[in-house]
Amino acid sequence: MDIIWQLTPEKENIDYTDIVVKLSNNEDINLRDYEVKQLNNVVFSFKEEIIDYILEHGLSSLINSEPVLEHLVAKGATKNNIIDAMHKYLDKIGVDNELIIIDPYFYAPTTDTTYPNTIELTLDKYLSQVNTLHIITYPNKVDKALKTTIETNLKTKKASLNILHKTSNDYHDRFWISNNREKGILTGTSLNGFGKKYSLLDRLNTSDVRDIIDSLQALGLL
Structure with missing residues (x-):
């Protein structure tokens, strides 16, 4: 079963990519500057963001657009x-x-x-x-x-x-x-x-x- 965690920065100017890079380099990470919670339903957890996206780009963009993925x-x-x-x-x-x-x-x-x-x-x-x-x-x-x-x-x-x-x-x-x-x-x-x-x-x-x-x-x- 996949478990999805949401990290919410508690301070400004925090670079989340630092966590990804440290994990990739097998380095220790510290999450004390983040609020950490598990997401049980991704759709409802990001309801506002999904609505904003549809309003800006249209519903069809969710079907026709290709995903934007990070490259390591x-x-x-x-x-x-x-x-x-x-x-x-x-x-x-x-x-x-x-x-x-x-x-x-x-x-x-x-x-x-x-x-x-x-x-x-x-x-x-x-x-x-x-x-x-x-x-x-x-x-x-x-x-x-x-x-x-x-x-x-x-x-x-x-x-x-x-x-x-x-x-x-x-x-x-x-x-x-x-x-x-x-x-x-x-x-x-x-x-x-x-x-x-x-x-x-x-x-x-x-x-x-x-x-x-x-x-x-x-x-x-x-």
Whole structure:
């Protein structure tokens, strides 16, 4: 018999994905910041959320839409595994002429000498349609030589590519957004962090993407 537990955070800014990653890495978890209860009837336990979803998307969407599932990138995953997983999710959201990457450590110093090539191989599939690439990182985590290498590699592939780099301390997680600023994915780590530990890839819902875009615009980052 399957048992379903509901975890409700008792504090703000709690990242539930930390629990999933720790479980995958066989690490101890602490649930003291959560209210924990067993769900006996999933439908009625999420009645309000189901009603809200139907009102926003229509009843037929429950039948016709495909499930949005998290993808766990395993510890020890190869570069090809990582790039394939990124392509799978980027294909799902649909990349258009603009791609926004929010990653505090995108240009950060790294001992991974293959990192610029990983970036190139990940983005190469979409460069034919992408005209503008927005990169938002932490201000104090920029390796100028690495930044130059990455941008030179990408511009070698597409000379007209417009790469706009801005910095902010307001974002902790990594988001990749495209499709008229309506769709996006969440990555549990930077591209050079995948494979070191178990990390998640997940699709963002449209309302969350819109909130992120609103915040970027309010901060003058777009």
